[in-house]
Amino acid sequence: MSNINVNTSEFNSVQFERMSTDQCEKIHWASLEMLERYGVKLHDQQAIDLLRQGGADVDGNLVYVKSGMVEKAFTTVPKRVVLYNRHAEPVMPLEGRRSFYGPGSDTLNLIDHRTGERRKPVLNDVREGIILCDALPNIDFVMSMILPSDVDQTIADTFQMEVMLNNTIKPIIAVTYDLPGLIDSVEMAEAVMGGVDALRRHPILSCYINVVSGLNHNAEALQKLLYLSGKGLPSIYIPSTTAGTSSPITPAGAVALDNAGVLLGLVLSQLNREGAPYIMPGMPPAPMDMRTMNAPYAYPVRGIFQAMAQMYKLPAFGLGGASDAKIVDQQAAAEAALTLLAESMVGGNIIHDVGYLESGLGYSFELLAICDDIIGWIGAFMKGVDVSDDALALEIIKKAGHQGSYLATEHTRKHFKSEWYPALFERDNYSTWETKGSKTLLQRARERVEKILTQHQPEALPQDVQAQIRSIVERRMETSKV
Amino acid sequence: MELKKIYQNIIEADVEAVENGVKAALAGGIDAGVILNEALIAAMDEVGRRFEAGDFFVPEMLVSARAMQAGLNLLKPHLAATGVKAAGKVAIGTVKGDLHDIGKNLVAMMLEGAGFEIIDLGVDVSAETFVDAVRKGANLIGMSALLTTTMSNMGATIEALKAAGLRDKVKVMIGGAPVTEEFARSIGADAFAPDASSATRLARQLT
Numbered sequence: 123m124s125n126i127n128v129n130t131s132e133f134n135s136v137q138f139e140r141m142s143t144d145q146c147e148k149i150h151w152a153s154l155e156m157l158e159r160y161g162v163k164l165h166d167q168q169a170i171d172l173l174r175q176g177g178a179d180v181d182g183n184l185v186y187v188k189s190g191m192v193e194k195a196f197t198t199v200p201k202r203v204v205l206y207n208r209h210a211e212p213v214m215p216l217e218g219r220r221s222f223y224g225p226g227s228d229t230l231n232l233i234d235h236r237t238g239e240r241r242k243p244v245l246n247d248v249r250e251g252i253i254l255c256d257a258l259p260n261i262d263f264v265m266s267m268i269l270p271s272d273v274d275q276t277i278a279d280t281f282q283m284e285v286m287l288n289n290t291i292k293p294i295i296a297v298t299y300d301l302p303g304l305i306d307s308v309e310m311a312e313a314v315m316g317g318v319d320a321l322r323r324h325p326i327l328s329c330y331i332n333v334v335s336g337l338n339h340n341a342e343a344l345q346k347l348l349y350l351s352g353k354g355l356p357s358i359y360i361p362s363t364t365a366g367t368s369s370p371i372t373p374a375g376a377v378a379l380d381n382a383g384v385l386l387g388l389v390l391s392q393l394n395r396e397g398a399p400y401i402m403p404g405m406p407p408a409p410m411d412m413r414t415m416n417a418p419y420a421y422p423v424r425g426i427f428q429a430m431a432q433m434y435k436l437p438a439f440g441l442g443g444a445s446d447a448k449i450v451d452q453q454a455a456a457e458a459a460l461t462l463l464a465e466s467m468v469g470g471n472i473i474h475d476v477g478y479l480e481s482g483l484g485y486s487f488e489l490l491a492i493c494d495d496i497i498g499w500i501g502a503f504m505k506g507v508d509v510s511d512d513a514l515a516l517e518i519i520k521k522a523g524h525q526g527s528y529l530a531t532e533h534t535r536k537h538f539k540s541e542w543y544p545a546l547f548e549r550d551n552y553s554t555w556e557t558k559g560s561k562t563l564l565q566r567a568r569e570r571v572e573k574i575l576t577q578h579q580p581e582a583l584p585q586d587v588q589a590q591i592r593s594i595v596e597r598r599m600e601t602s603k604v
Numbered sequence: 605m606e607l608k609k610i611y612q613n614i615i616e617a618d619v620e621a622v623e624n625g626v627k628a629a630l631a632g633g634i635d636a637g638v639i640l641n642e643a644l645i646a647a648m649d650e651v652g653r654r655f656e657a658g659d660f661f662v663p664e665m666l667v668s669a670r671a672m673q674a675g676l677n678l679l680k681p682h683l684a685a686t687g688v689k690a691a692g693k694v695a696i697g698t699v700k701g702d703l704h705d706i707g708k709n710l711v712a713m714m715l716e717g718a719g720f721e722i723i724d725l726g727v728d729v730s731a732e733t734f735v736d737a738v739r740k741g742a743n744l745i746g747m748s749a750l751l752t753t754t755m756s757n758m759g760a761t762i763e764a765l766k767a768a769g770l771r772d773k774v775k776v777m778i779g780g781a782p783v784t785e786e787f788a789r790s791i792g793a794d795a796f797a798p799d800a801s802s803a804t805r806l807a808r809q810l811t
Contacts (some may be wrong), residue, residue, distance in 0.1 A: 230752060230782055275753055299753065366663075367706050412661035415707065415799065416781075484780070 134506040135219075136465040138424035146433040149426075153336075153385055157187040162337050162386050166344035169390055177423040190296070192385050195392040201435040203356050203399040205263065206324040208291035208314060208581075214262055216401070216437035219469030223462075223497050224263035224474035225255060225445065227282075227297040227330070229485040232268050233449065235571050240449075240484065243268035248285045250575055254487055256290035257578040259495035261490070263293040265330070265474060266383035268485050279303040280598045283310050284591050289577045289580045295358065295474065296329045301345045302601070304329055306594050308355065312399035313590040314583060321355070328356040328401065330399040330439065330474075335368055336383030351391035358401040358472070359387035360555070364417045366410040376407040377426045388436075404428040404440030404470040414479050419444040420457035425468030432469060443493040444478035450489045450564050454479060458489060459496045466500045475550035483595025488567035491574075495546045513537075546570060606632060607643040610675060614647035615654075617667035619674045622636035626675040636682035640719065643677070644672050648717030652801050662710065665800075669713040676716070690721035695737035696746035697725030698780075704750035706773035707780060710800040711746060718804045720744075720811075731757070731764035738765065738774045744811055746803065749780040758783075759791035775810040777801060 156162075161184040164170050170180055179186040182461045205214035209482075232243040244289055251267040266282035273281045279298040287310055288292050294311070296434045298304040311327040321327070329350055333343040343359070348355040361383035363369035365376035384402045391398045408417040419441065427532045431438035442465035445455035458476075475482070476497075477490030518524075518533045528534050546566050548555060561569075583591070610625035629639050651668045654660035660668075696712050698705050705727045716722050723737050734745055745765075751756045758778050765771045777795040778788055788796035794810055797803035 269752065275756075331738070410662075412663055413658060415662055 130241060132506060134511070135504045136467065138469075139429075140403070140468050141429040143433060146429050149374055149378045149381060149430060150433070152374075153382040154189045154192065155482060156337065156379065157192070157373075157385060158381040159186070160191065160450055161186045162382065164339050164344060165341040166339075166348075168348060169339070169344040172348075172390060172393045173386075176389065179328060187386055187389055192513065193390050194390045195385075196411050196434065197438065198396040199253070199388060199400050202580055203401060203437045204325075205293040205328060205356070207293060208326060210324040210528050214293055214472075216471040219471075221440075221466050221470055221473055222495075223260035223473045223476050224261055224292075225251070225265050225267045225485075225490060226266040226444070226478050226482070227267065227295075228269040228278075229267065229287075229478065229480075231480065231484040233263045233484065233486045233488070233541060235487045235568050242271040243286065243485070244272040245270040248282055249289055249486070251487060251490075252286050252289040253578055253580055254490060254571060254574055256292060256580045257574045258491065258494040260501070261292070261476070264290050264297055265295045266297065267477070274599070276600050277602045279301065280306045280595050284309045285593050286590065287311065287314055287591055288583055291302075291581055292437065294327050295472070296327060297332075298346070298392070299328060300342050301349060302598070303344050304349060306598050308350075310591045310594050311459045312593070313587055318353070320449045323461070325355050325399075328358055330358045333359060333361040333387070334382055336380035336386075339383060339386070347387055347391060350393055351394045351400070354398055355395075356387065356399035356401055357387075357391060358402045359384065359391070361387075361440060363407045364410045365423075366412065371409060373406055373409070373423050373426055375432065376409075380407055381427070381430060384430075395587055401437045401439055401472065402427070402431050402434070404431060404438030404465070404468075404472075416446070418446045418476060419475065420446050420461050421482050422460075424461070424464045424465070428468040428470055430469075437471045437537075437548065440465045440468075440473045441475045442466070442470065442473045443476030443489075443496070443519045444482070445489070446479075446481045448480055448484065450479070450486050450492070454489055455492060455563065456487075458493050462493060462496050463500055463503075466504060474580060487571045488564055490547060491567040491570050492563060495544050498542055498544065499547075606634065607639065610639070610643035611647040611650075612620075614644065614668055614671045615650060616776045617664070617671045618669045622671045626678045627682055630678070630682060636679050636686055637688040640676070640679055640683065640688065643777065644675055645717070645719045648672055648714070651717070652714070653805060655801050662800075666710065666713065669717045672717050673713070691719040692744050692807065693721045693723065693742045694744045694746055695723040695725055695734060695750070696740035697729035698727045699727060699747050699749045699754050699761065701757060702729050702749045702751055702754040702780075703727045703806065704780075705748075707750075707800070708746070708748040711748070711797070711803045712780065714800045715746075715807055716806065718791045720807060731761040735764050735768045735770060736741060736763045738770045740780070743774055744807055745776045746807075748779045749778075749783065752782050755780070755782055755787065758771070758793065762792050777803065777806055777810065 155410045173185050174180045177191050193205040201218040204212045207213045231240050233240050255264045266411040296307045315321040331343050331346045334340045347357050363450050365371050369379045391400045411418050442461040443458045445454040445457035478495045514579045606629040611623040629663050665764045695767045699707050712722050748760050775794045778793045785796045797806050
């Protein structure tokens with residue numbers, strides 16, 4: 123029989139909406155009001171001049187951006203941005219609600235997985251962390267993870283970039299201290315991809331640019347945005363207030379304020395070069411913890427900026443797999459899982475800070491490995507439900523009869539591998555678990571990390587490319603001495 | 605009775621009531637020093653206690669400190685006339701290159717609430733400016749940094765104090781997110797304060 127159906131639809135994933143379009147538009151209008159009437163303070167003359175030429179009113183370093191300028195920028199900015207790996211494969215298509223995961227950058231402390239000790243990281247730790255990211259199947263991109271204490275602190279970003287390029291083929295999100303650091307990072311990536319145009323066609327690199335606040339843009343942030351957009355490379359432009367201190371404590375107000383800065387950055391990037399890829403924040407400003415004055419990472423107010431990004435159809439930079447716990451304990455595992463699930467459900471595109479502890483001050487490779495399992499679980503949870511005849515298996519059920527033995531059927535053999543299997547989460551019975559050494563999740567994570575570090579060989583760059591990268595590092599060391 | 609009301613109104617952060625209370629107390633002939641110690645400082649001590657117990661959050665502590673300052677402003681001329689001394693003179697600022705001042709401002713308010721005289725040097729403060737403040741009579745320096753790249757400037761200030769021959773004239777207390785006890789020891793600071801409340805306690809011990 124032909125078995126034709128009309129008007130059927132299927133969900134290919136879990137469905138979730140954080141905010142209605144009406145709610146998002148109200149926030150958008152509030153941001154426009156700030157842009158037009160309050161103005162934005164910019165600490166870079168080139169940026170001010172560009173905006174003036176683009177139609178903004180300027181009073182000193184205060185810039186008033188009109189709604190029409192924002193509308194125009196939305197007509198030229200790409201709605202889809204793709205990050206590539208070293209082999210120019212489109213491994214991170216940032217489109218719609220597809221999520222990709224990776225670590226954060228520059229933590230001051232590392233919990234040494236070999237000793238359990240919390241200590242200052244060194245450059246070799248960055249190398250090991252990147253090798254781990256290169257090997258973990260659910261980690262899609264890398265960031266520098268930790269701040270090495272054994273190199274000149276003012277140019278640590280350049281050392282980190284060299285280590286990242288040498289030890290992974292995955293896309294890189296750099297966080298550089300200043301414009302020279304960014305230029306070095308971009309030139310190194312150009313060396314890897316084979317030149318300026320090659321990197322633009324297949325960007326393996328983006329840069330996470332921190333902006334003081336939506337209404338106050340620091341010089342380095344503006345310079346980095348102009349540099350990257352000028353080259354046609356993707357910028358991740360993130361105004362970063364803390365709700366309750368540098369923006370209103372109410373999430374809508376905090377997001378509206380920082381979103382004014384997002385729109386300003388968007389206009390600036392498009393005035394500088396039409397079509398320049400632009401990535402906005404997905405995580406809303408953290409609400410300050412008024413007991414400790416620490417800005418938490420695992421806060422539950424999530425998905426607001428992400429909903430704005432979906433309305434704008436811009437890729438967004440989210441935050442998950444991070445904890446405010448000090449060590450990898452029950453809190454760390456719970457917060458990592460909750461934030462990863464929440465960010466994935468709201469459709470964050472680039473979910474960073476996986477493996478963070480201590481509200482962004484600490485790192486744990488074990489937590490990163492645990493998160494790799496959690497991301498696998500989420501991926502399986504988010505999948506749609508197959509209701510085809512084969513999946514409903516009516517014939518198989520009939521055949522199995524009322525005793526219902528399915529274990530040895532061809533149908534089971536064909537489908538069981540599409541179920542998710544954990545690498546670390548324990549499913550043995552008690553006595554088997556005991557026989558295997560009664561290991562906790564943390565111990566198993568530690569063993570997986572160590573196993574990867576002893577066995578995984580990242581693909582090396584050609585010698586001449588390595589040498590080119592080294593010469594850029596050396597150039598930086600020379601100029602920093604002066 | 606008037607003192608008890610001022611005390612209560614500082615805890616409840618009612619600026620107007622605190623001002624009226626201080627005016628009434630002065631008019632009633634209560635000594636300015638007594639009002640300061642038994643109402644203002646006592647109230648801020650209680651605020652600090654509640655904060656450490658987790659009953660008060662920072663915004664509540666801040667508005668109480670503001671109410672206390674309103675009362676203190678009215679008292680100041682009388683305190684000067686009667687020769688009441690501050691608990692100490694604190695020069696406070698974020699170090700060279702660092703503009704992050706939320707924590708610094710909070711510490712300044714809490715110290716003022718504890719009876720210290722505050723010289724707020726603001727943000728991006730050079731070693732020379734700190735040294736100048738010591739020359740002008742500060743007996744405690746409070747330095748704060750949020751960035752790892754600016755932290756080292758704390759050590760530079762201490763070196764500048766040594767070079768100026770003033771290191772033994774002043775105590776140095778430091779704080780900020782990346783700062784640790786170990787770092788404080790390594791640069792030769794006298795104390796590391798992890799939060800505003802302990803900064804007040806340490807300042808009392810140091811001066």
